[in-house]
Structure formats: C-alpha cells, structure tokens
Amino acid sequence: MINIHRYEVVENEHLYGPGKRLLLFTQGCSLRCNGCTNQHLWEFGKGVDATTDEILNQCNDMDGITLHGGEPLDQANALIELIRELKRQGKTVVLFTGYIFKELNKVQKEAWLSSDIVISGRYEERKRNIYLQFRGSTNQKVFTHKGKYKDYKIKDGQTVAILSFNEQGEMQSRGFRTDELEQLLNEISKDNK
Numbered sequence: 001m002i003n004i005h006r007y008e009v010v011e012n013e014h015l016y017g018p019g020k021r022l023l024l025f026t027q028g029c030s031l032r033c034n035g036c037t038n039q040h041l042w043e044f045g046k047g048v049d050a051t052t053d054e055i056l057n058q059c060n061d062m063d064g065i066t067l068h069g070g071e072p073l074d075q076a077n078a079l080i081e082l083i084r085e086l087k088r089q090g091k092t093v094v095l096f097t098g099y100i101f102k103e104l105n106k107v108q109k110e111a112w113l114s115s116d117i118v119i120s121g122r123y124e125e126r127k128r129n130i131y132l133q134f135r136g137s138t139n140q141k142v143f144t145h146k147g148k149y150k151d152y153k154i155k156d157g158q159t160v161a162i163l164s165f166n167e168q169g170e171m172q173s174r175g176f177r178t179d180e181l182e183q184l185l186n187e188i189s190k191d192n193k
C-alpha cells in the first residue's frame with residue numbers, strides 16, 4: 001500500500017514535467033526542511049492507502065506520473081512496483097525527492113534510476129529562488145539522465161503560480177508566489193473580509 005495525500009491530473013510542464021501527468025502527493029516526510037510549504041504532508045500514515053493497481057488505473061491516458069511529497073522515497077518499497085509497471089508500459093516518471101543519490105538504499109536507488117527526471121536535494125530556505133524550473137532553492141539539482149527526456153532542457157528564468165478556488169470558495173495557490181502576487185492576494189483577502 002502507498003499512503004497518499006491525494007492525486008490529480010496536471011498539465012503544467014514548468015512545475016510538474018512534460019505532458020499530461022498524474023501528480024501524486026505521497027504522505028510522510030522524514031527530512032523536514034526548514035521553510036517547507038508542504039508541512040501538512042510530513043506526518044506518516046495520515047493519508048489514505050492506495051494500491052498500485054488503483055494508481056495505475058488513473059494513469060491510463062497520461063504521459064506518466066509525477067511523484068511529489070511528502071517524500072516519495074520514504075515509501076520506496078511501496079512505490080517501486082508502481083514505477084516498474086509504469087516503465088513497462090512506456091510511461092515516464094518524474095521524481096521529486098529531498099534526498100541525494102549517495103543517501104539512498106538499494107530500492108530507493110532503483111526508483112531514482114528508473115525515473116526519467118529527478119529533482120533532488122533538500123529545500124534550503126536561504127537559497128530560495130522562485131525563478132527556477134522544478135526547484136525551490138538553488139542547491140537542488142535536476143537529473144534527466146535517461147529515457148525519453150534525456151535531452152530535456154531546463155527552462156530557468158521564469159516563474160509560475162497557479163491560483164484556484166476550492167468548493168468553499170477559498171483561494172488556493174501552488175507554484176511560486178512573487179512579492180507582487182503576495183501583495184495582490186493580501187489585498188483580495190482583505191476585500192473579502
């Protein structure tokens with residue numbers, strides 16, 4: 001079983017990788033970086049359990065999956081069958097992990113090496129940069145070491161934030177918020193009070 005926070009379909013290359021993808025947020029992270037914006041995903045076991053088949057079924061008409069967290073590699077033993085099957089089906093895997101390669105065990109290394117794009121490294125608040133593709137801080141690295149995206153060119157120098165409203169009418173944002181956007185959101189929130 002894979003303990004997940006949620007999944008959704010995304011098409012935003014700058015944030016999540018090329019094409020139409022299933023974005024899967026795993027629940028639980030042992031790394032706990034200062035300034036992490038996903039702290040609600042730190043606690044283990046707080047999400048819902050999903051089987052490999054359930055997630056595979058959601059990937060039928062997708063280019064691939066994007067594994068986000070939480071920390072996906074903290075559940076590498078549960079995720080590896082999913083990754084193997086997706087690769088058998090010719091789909092791509094984009095892996096966001098706070099680990100670096102030398103920290104990994106055997107299964108985690110397999111997950112890493114099977115992924116088409118890996119974004120690696122802890123989030124470091126003092127190295128925050130909102131104009132990087134995929135990464136939140138300049139120490140993080142992107143590996144496009146094999147497969148379909150081996151010649152993929154990272155497009156730094158721009159930033160993306162996605163704003164949406166939930167069923168209660170509350171505004172939610174993801175991606176990278178510039179100071180101007182922060183200010184605009186504060187004004188909107190004041191107007192709504």
Ligand code: SF4
Pocket residue numbers: 029030031032033036037038039041069070071097098099122123
């Ligand atoms: S590894 Fe990712 S989810 Fe975990 S604390 Fe760091 S930034 Fe947050």
